[in-house]
Amino acid sequence: MSETVLDVQGLSVDIATPRGTLHAVRDVSFQVRRGETLCIVGESGCGKSITSLAIMSLLPQTARRTARRLAFLDEDLASASGRRINALRGNRMAMIFQEPMTALNPAYTIGDQLMEPYLHHKKAGRADARERAIELLGKVGIASAAERLGQYPHQLSGGLRQRVMIAMALMCGPELLIADEPSTALDVTIQAQILRLLADLQQELGIAMVLITHDLGVVARIAHRVTVMYAGEVVEEGAAERLFGAPRHPYTRGLLSCIPIPGRTERGGQLGTIRGVVPSLIGEPFQGCGFRDRCDFAREACQRTVPLHESGDHRWRCVLDGLPT
């Protein structure tokens, strides 16, 4: 088994809002190993993006992060100084974001922004940085790379910009890449390309990748392991095939039934839905299972602390020890 690159244990994030404290992330734990893609999946507002920002120390000023353990290889991120974090960010840990249209600075060229982290972290010369930039642009599949260097973000399409973002993240050869919904804002055809690109790069470079998405189709395509989040918590985590084949948590099963599968879902038949809405996480800390109001199997015990089950490397948080088929 390869080395654990990212170790997250008991991560919680509280955000101060005018209406009270929002417990956005509650006691989240997962690990990512070298050469492995972990997908964090969940609906909007479940806390998955905040989790990724927390790992990169990019939370807003109103947020407070606590964790039992938050480690990148042998670096303790929770107690690291600002300078240490800055030395790691963009260098050995990299992140790409959802909106390629706004994630690049409109006032500087692609080349300038690409070379920036390399010049800063590797203390390299401009010629070296330029070479590396061209190399990476080639790797992400951008033709006539040298020309592109002199262009401005507004001259590139969304798909191209996202490729540039990926290249930029890889400039310093990171060991961990966090991708927050990298394909969501793009056309469907481009989505597939970007995901394939990420998967290929990960294989080739052997990096640990965390991919955040709400789209189960994406997960199916690219994940080795999956972490399902709901209302700020991890409700299920395990290897992708096992999770898809035999989900243990009612929410996971609900999610999977929402996807139409060609060949299996009957034409005109009903798609699965999950009734109810996400509970509010503002104010007093939420007790018990967050899914109980929407769960078909809810019982009295769900109001209290829910036990964590483990079966091999498959974990889930439920009073049930597995779902009836």
Add this chain to the structure above:
Amino acid sequence: MLVYILKRLGLALLVALAVSIIAFLLLRLSGDPAIAIAGEGAQEADIALIRTTYGFDRPLPVQYVDWLGKSLRGDFGDSIYFKVPAASLIFDKLQTTLLLGFLALAFALAISVPLGVLAAIYRNSWLDRLCLAIAVIGQALPNFFFALLLIMLFSITLRWLPVSGSGSWAHFVMPTIDLGYYAAPAFMRLIRAGMIEVLDADYIRTARAKGLPTSTVVFKHALRNAVVPVVALAAVQLGYLLGGSVVVETIFALDGLGYLAYQSITYKDFPVMQTIVLLLSVIYVVLTLASDIVNAWLDPRIRVA
């Protein structure tokens, strides 16, 4: 980009023409210039003589075209009071005023940029409120009153600076402060607002995710985008500073265009008055044009369209 420049240039020329007409009419219509030149208690015969000598008896459009024609050739008439060609008189003093204007602008920016950036980074903190308070107070202080306060402090009490005149660099210190302080609050607010907006942008988050030091994020990435409206304002403010120099130069007897304007107005020196108004207006038009062009150039979306 070229098309943009040409269109703006055309507009600027039209405006300059319009202003020249207004400047001309204004002075002609607000009283009989012949009487004004002749002064109090002048004889009817003298007035009539002045009228024909200066050509005030011709129809207005004729006078205008004549004046415009001469102006384009650089002949702005002779100063009635100083008895030298208006053009040489004005261009002599122009240097002083331009220098004062630039110094005042630099002073205003030197205070407002750091304060604006700080206020934005530490928004809603005590520092932010202090900066805003300074801005509001600064804009409430009349510049002639502030000038007197400066003189009381630096010339009379501390004896560091001369009260008036324009001999040395020391003569420029108080006028620079007096002219520049009023423009600073507007810049500060603009920078603060711009920075607050920019600091929230996605590309700032990207820059931080790249592990760049905070100073780089603020100055290279944020300020560069927040500064665009400031440049536009700077050009326009320079115009106002040049106009506002009238009061400042007169108080400090700084021998520049503003002081000359005051003198020419007091002595009803028509040729000089007219020329100064025309000159300043043309400078305004040029500055506005420049600011539009620089604005467009700073935004790559327009420059590399």
Add this chain to the structure above:
Amino acid sequence: MTSATASSGTVAASLPAPPGLLRRIWRNKAVIVGFGLLLLILLMAIFAPWLAPHDPYHQDLTNRTVPPFWHDGGTWIHPLGTDPLGRDYLSRLLYGARISLLIGGAVAVISGFIGTTMGMLAGYFGGKTDMVVSFMITTRLSMPVILVALATVALLGGSLWVVIMVLGLLKWDRFAVVMRSATQQVRSLDYVAAAQAAGASTPRVLLGEVLPNVLPHLVVVVTLEAASAILLEAALSFLGLGVQPPLPSWGLMISEAKSYMFFSFWLIAIPGTLLALLIFSINLAGDGLRDLFSPEGRA
């Protein structure tokens, strides 16, 4: 509030006052302090004849530059001393408030009327009207206001009304710019189209639908321009080309006192501070109003 639309059968557009307006006003310190100070000065001006201990024009050459009561040599007969011509300073200051407020108000009204009309017409009709108005605005912006004002006043002869007319006819540009863009925003809204469809005549639409909704912007600009006019008049009077003596304009008083500044500092300090306070209060009130009218308040 908008009676003009009642007979045209359209739903009267109401001022976009957010709920709990009174509470927001109460919590907005800038508005409270600003308007409070302004009110104080207004009261000073209105009740000047009753508050002033002496006739502001009465010269007493035996009592020149008497210091205020807190200096030795001061007296309660002239609580704030006398000026170089022996006139009671407190009385002159009180009457001076009238001049400043009158200037601010009158210029704001005149320039506001001109600028708002131009701006609304340009914003509403667009096309050629907009082109013409925009050109006029650009031309006006290219003129150095102080110089032109100085020159015109000098030629026409300085007096209170000349100053008001000249400033009023010069300072309409910001009104025009702001009202134009505000009108453009409002023009495309539904109730304007509804009014037009119901056959309301243009003046009716402009006055009944557009004006009430651009009113917040108008109010903010009024405060800014009033403050600016007061400052301009003070500067003009200081240079001797504004209000003429013996009128107690604060700017003029500072000018008259400047040669005595070293020995009788209060002669310039008090009117100067009063001017600053007046401008401060107007600007503060204007800022506060702007915050009140914008949906989320300041950034």
